[in-house]
Amino acid sequence: MLTRRQIFKTGAATGLLAVGSGAAIALGTTGAASKAVAAEQMFRVPLRVPRALRPLRTKGRSIAGFTDYDFYRLATREVETTILPGTTTRMRTFNGDLTPVIRATRGRPVVIQQVNELNVPFSMHLHGGHVPARFDGHPNDENLPESSRVFVYPNTQQASTMWIHDHSHQAHAENIYRGVAAGYVLTDEFEERLPLPKGQYDVPLYLRDGKFAADGTLVYDMEDFMDRPTVLVNGAPRPFFEVAARKYRFRLTNTSNERAFLLQLGEEGHEMTHIASDGGLLPAPVATKTMEIWPAERQEVVIDFSRFPVGSKVVLRNLIGYPGEPAEVMRFDVVRAADDPSSVPDVLRPAPDLGTATVERKFVMSFDPATGHHLINNKQFDVNRVDLKPKLGDTEIWTIENTDTKFGIPHSLHTHLEHFLVVDRDGKAPGPSEAGLKDTITVMPGKKARVKIKFTDYTGKFMYHCHLMGHLTMGMMGQMEVVD
Ligand SMILES: [Cu+2]
Numbered sequence: 001m002l003t004r005r006q007i008f009k010t011g012a013a014t015g016l017l018a019v020g021s022g023a024a025i026a027l028g029t030t031g032a033a034s035k036a037v038a039a040e041q042m043f044r045v046p047l048r049v050p051r052a053l054r055p056l057r058t059k060g061r062s063i064a065g066f067t068d069y070d071f072y073r074l075a076t077r078e079v080e081t082t083i084l085p086g087t088t089t090r091m092r093t094f095n096g097d098l099t100p101v102i103r104a105t106r107g108r109p110v111v112i113q114q115v116n117e118l119n120v121p122f123s124m125h126l127h128g129g130h131v132p133a134r135f136d137g138h139p140n141d142e143n144l145p146e147s148s149r150v151f152v153y154p155n156t157q158q159a160s161t162m163w164i165h166d167h168s169h170q171a172h173a174e175n176i177y178r179g180v181a182a183g184y185v186l187t188d189e190f191e192e193r194l195p196l197p198k199g200q201y202d203v204p205l206y207l208r209d210g211k212f213a214a215d216g217t218l219v220y221d222m223e224d225f226m227d228r229p230t231v232l233v234n235g236a237p238r239p240f241f242e243v244a245a246r247k248y249r250f251r252l253t254n255t256s257n258e259r260a261f262l263l264q265l266g267e268e269g270h271e272m273t274h275i276a277s278d279g280g281l282l283p284a285p286v287a288t289k290t291m292e293i294w295p296a297e298r299q300e301v302v303i304d305f306s307r308f309p310v311g312s313k314v315v316l317r318n319l320i321g322y323p324g325e326p327a328e329v330m331r332f333d334v335v336r337a338a339d340d341p342s343s344v345p346d347v348l349r350p351a352p353d354l355g356t357a358t359v360e361r362k363f364v365m366s367f368d369p370a371t372g373h374h375l376i377n378n379k380q381f382d383v384n385r386v387d388l389k390p391k392l393g394d395t396e397i398w399t400i401e402n403t404d405t406k407f408g409i410p411h412s413l414h415t416h417l418e419h420f421l422v423v424d425r426d427g428k429a430p431g432p433s434e435a436g437l438k439d440t441i442t443v444m445p446g447k448k449a450r451v452k453i454k455f456t457d458y459t460g461k462f463m464y465h466c467h468l469m470g471h472l473t474m475g476m477m478g479q480m481e482v483v484d
Contacts, residue, residue, distance in 0.1 A: 032324060034211055038229035039326045041084055047241035048234045049203055050183060052103040064152040069109040072102060076180050077117040084237055087216025091179035092118060098235030099181050099206045106188035110153045116143040120171040126184060127296055128162035128278055128439050129153055133460025136416055137167040139383055159191040160280035161251040161298045173257055173469035177220050181255050191281060197249040197342040204251040208232050209259045222470050225258040229325045240331040244338035247304045254293045257469035262319040263291040273344050276300035279419035279437025281349035286432045294412055294442040296467040302344050308334045351421055351435060354454040359396040361388060365411040365466060366403045373475045380475030387478040395454045402443040411471060414440040416462040420451040440467055455482050
């Protein structure tokens, strides 16, 4: 029989069992002192809206056949920065910045020189990116300390909100936890033509948690992921954001190692409009009172603050926090009136036709209490093993089955290279919030989901894995080689 502490040691539990969509049962609670610190740090710091990085140049020598591209340098670097007011924290960053954002346009490539100034390996991965294998951040392609590599992102895919993080062999969980991440927002003509909120009213929000000591030190312990009570939004602890009484588009990305959020606006659950998920716009907007977002997922919502009088303060809450934690995530302070020419059209972007599947595969996600490993189809990740070989042009149906009912462990499956459509969950067609392209799907214990995926135009080796970082670290990853 495994004790709760042993489950933590193996990184097994994520600490909550979502029941239906909303209620949750937490497994336990620790760290009353750090929770008190977290509660003190509420609504004292303004939200930082990440500024888009400017390309260093827009032309250059031929790289991967391109001479017209936006060129950036992303240096992974440790810096001292202020997270909790009055303290400093050593964070791992890109260019000294917490979540800088690259804005890209479909059809125009981005080239990034990644310089590793950390003392651990780094393998840069564009999460959600449709990119050639050599630029995907394979664990065998680690950028060692003091080295540099060039990455080319062709941007042939449709508009979506992506993010950049580490995929090195063993340091990935800690590198993400210690802060090194960048946003990557891809737009295209189709989306630009829609009357959705734009410019300063289109705001990325990077949500994550962390454990900070009273002196500001960021504490990393893979086992104690339930004791990370400080929620950061764009690197600020439970910030406030001054908004106009009009519509905003928020691009939510969960960059946490393990934490899921079920977000609700206000105590009473004001309406939000869900417009996009991992792979971009949904076929149609969905009015919702809650928004669920698991590690590495993206969800985009439009919130209309015109329904609140100027002077209102509206709190975004997390309904599935651990016991004793503040539910507050951030606060919107409605401070001024504003014109609002934006609207959310009834039709957004039709889901693509991925064709008829000719191949079926199954992915059984499970935890082995004897070894502490997390397994896919009873196997731990082996970088020298190819688990499947999809063929270019083929459409496949993947069944993802979570058999971890004993310990109640959720798992997700994230695929590199291609997005997928959800076919069904336990035989039931997905709701409209899951009708768009996705690259990460969470399956609760004892549940199954089927997805449809098509392999289009890149061959080579790509990863698929659970995106709960403790599980990934403990082996829950496989490798596919796409062949011609
Ligand atoms: Cu998992």
